[in-house]
Amino acid sequence: MNAVTQSQHTVKLTAIPQALEDPTWVRRGLIFITVGFIFLFLCLPLSVVIIEAFSKGVSAYWDALAQPEAQAAIGLTLLTALATVPLNTVFGITAAWCITRFEFLGKSLLTTLIDLPFSVSPVISGLIFVLLFGAQGWFGSWFAEHDIKIIFAVPGIILATLFITFPFVARELIPLMQEMGSEEEEAALSLGASGWKTFFLITLPNIKWGLLYGVLLCNARAMGEFGAVSVVSGHIRGLTNTLPLHVEVSYNEYDFVGAFASASILAGLAIVTLILKSVLEWKQQRERGY
Secondary structure, rough: OOOOHHHHHHHHHHHHHHHOOOHHHHHHHHHHHHHHHHHHHHHHHHHHHHHHOOOOOOHHHHHOOOOHHHHHHHHHHHHHHHHHHHHHHHHHHHHHHHHHHHHOOOOOHHHHOOHHHHOHHHHHHHHHHHHHHOOOOOHHHHHHHOOOOOOOHHHHHHHHHHHHHHHHHHHHHHHHHHHHHHHHHHHHHHHOOHHHHHHHHHHHHHHHHHHHHHHHHHHHHHHHHHHHHHHHHHOOOOOOOHHHHHHHHHHHHHOHHHHHHHHHHHHHHHHHHHHHHHHHHHHHHHHHHH
């Protein structure tokens, strides 16, 4: 390569990054807009929640959370999450395995149905359960004859939350397992490993970060769900009010400290979820060598 050609080649290499680099004012403007948006719609509301929760002192904050109705709401929220997250985890793994490892009639329909809760309003999904299991619903009379309460009771809350949250684990695992392929699993099976042994030794280690990520999002949505739960709960104090519903009831009754104290728990859950989400993404990228 002569001197002229080498000089032209160097000019081209230095010109490519400059051509792809935005002007300084554009970069600074985009950064300013992004930071301002985050501050206005994320940091500022969270700050207001914390400030209002402690506006009358730490003792008033703890007194609000120590109220029997608040304790019942926290307990019901935890119970709902404990019931729905494991079920959705099993369903998500099963659905992802079925969709990524088998070909069958109706596969596209199954994939579409998994996304259904994302496209249906939570309020509509709650109304569906009322139409099915309410006093005037399709199966309501049968449940009433057997003294089984679904709507305006804990089972209805769990069912509504289960429906709203079931896509999260499956939707995290399906693309991950498609990218992973099935070569390692087929090799293990050809060497005599059982299906369960292949899953625990091959599949699970490869999907563990995506699985934890999906479980984390599922748990956060289960604890924070409002629309569907509001329809099926009946807002019975101390019995069917989850933490988000308790926040609404307290605020409507001008118990601002109680409302914001309960809301601070949900805000704390959101912050912890974001931190854990970032950690899991970092670990997944590090494991893949990005």
